[in-house]
Amino acid sequence: MLRIYNTLSRKKEPFIPMESRKVRMYVCGMTTYSDAHIGHARTYVAFDIIRRYLEYKGYEVNYIQNITDIDDKIIKAAAEKNMDPLEYSDYYARRALGDMEALGVRKANFYPKASEHIDGMIELTSLLIRRGYAYVADGDVYFSVEKFQEYGKLSGQDMKQIKAGARIKPGEKKKKPEDFALWKAAKPGEPKWKSPWGEGRPGWHIECSVMSSLYLGIPFDIHGGGQDLIFPHHENEIAQAEAAYGKTFVNYWMHSGMLKVEGEKMSKSIGNIINVRDAIKRWDPEVIRFFFASYHYRSPADFSEEALKNAENAVKRLRIAREKLEEAARREAEEERMDEEAMDFLKKVEEAKKKFEDAMDDDFNTPRALEALFDLVRESNKYLMEGKVSSKACRSALETFLKMANVLTLLQEEKKKVDEGALRKLADKYGIKEAESEKIIEALIEIRRKARMEKNYALADEIRDGLKNMGIELEDVGKETRWRIV
């Protein structure tokens, strides 16, 4: 039974979706006025894993992630570049989606944009005015927070506290400091749309209420985002939707923890923001994903050089284990038989799988799931040390291993390619005529084998080092030599 920590109740609750085999989830996307950074990546990797596990459990997941393309910061940044705000944000939206793809985050089913849902936002705003929850003030429309009794229930604050923290900024025409804008009257040079209250543009929070309920209906199952969105963004989304429709907006609210960099908050003033595209130049995307998976999604995480190095080594171990298992799984049919050792091995694999599912069922506990993955690695390596192995058992274990890894966004990378040019050079050096990369490597290994037999270790090591320099590692196992690309 899957249990999910619900921010609303501050408890883990059994997960019961609206429809038995389908899950409807919405995750707040980016405001696209600059490149995606690793903090965004953390959130989207976390929800990618959540979505993958739901699918692993057999749910069909409809995953919607919005793009905020109307916003003060976009307007300001576009104006500085003398660009149209919508074009400007579209440029960054494309880059951000590309970055996430490069990181290995699966695409959402749909990415609705705020600018394409103005009608819906006007409709919802009108409904809120009609129902007495919102008021017009000189071309602006504000939500009257005190009218919504349950305001504060998500962030766990009472109205007194909220009022204490609220302010009226210059230019705002709201009656109470805690009220928030549903619609803002147009200022010169800003993007604007026609509305019953004059030309203007929507406030930020309304887009998510509108787009989520449009594509998923309400209530829907899961609404996610970073913890920083709990207040006021998600609090306001609840107020808007529940005041307007008179029913529950979302059943499970999920929030991912914030990401620090070398122990410090990421911020413009410190100047330590790391963009996704820079991060993946330094670190393999899979290493970054492993790093994220090694933290529980609700805990704060610290993107440090040392932690990433740890992750890098751990990922290497997973990859080698996968290759060893693949190699054994491919072996000839003579070892199709399952003997006692094979049965024992598969029992261990089943245990790991059970541990994995228990961990993930417990509010997507990926660090514990990783333990299960490493249990499987150890058992697999141990089994593979035995003289004869059952290829059938290995195929079965491999399948389970990859299924588990895939949920954690691991081991899904295409095999890396050999640098053909460099390899050709090496082939020429040793007079190898073969053309195919694999054949060349095998020929080199053969030369090295002979050298080793003649105790010409200088030559043997030279070949091994030459290959190592281009990312091909040799491994002597008994009389055999295996190779892998790293």
Place this chain on the structure above:
RNA sequence: GGGCGGGUCACCUAGAGGCAGGGUGGCGGACUGCAGAUCCGCAUACGCGGGUUCAAAUCCCGCCCCGCCCUCCA
């Protein structure tokens, strides 16, 4: 000040009443010409002070420290 979450080995991270788990690193052993990989073993940890309990990292009280939010935030 208010809300929420934390402080566990050298480093990272699980665990939330019953021998403290995993990863990375270290040391030793097996294997090896060496290297690598792998396996086995070893060492090292519950912020501080009280309390409850047969039993506390886990529950309660107090203190210290850290992170996020409190109308820009993933």
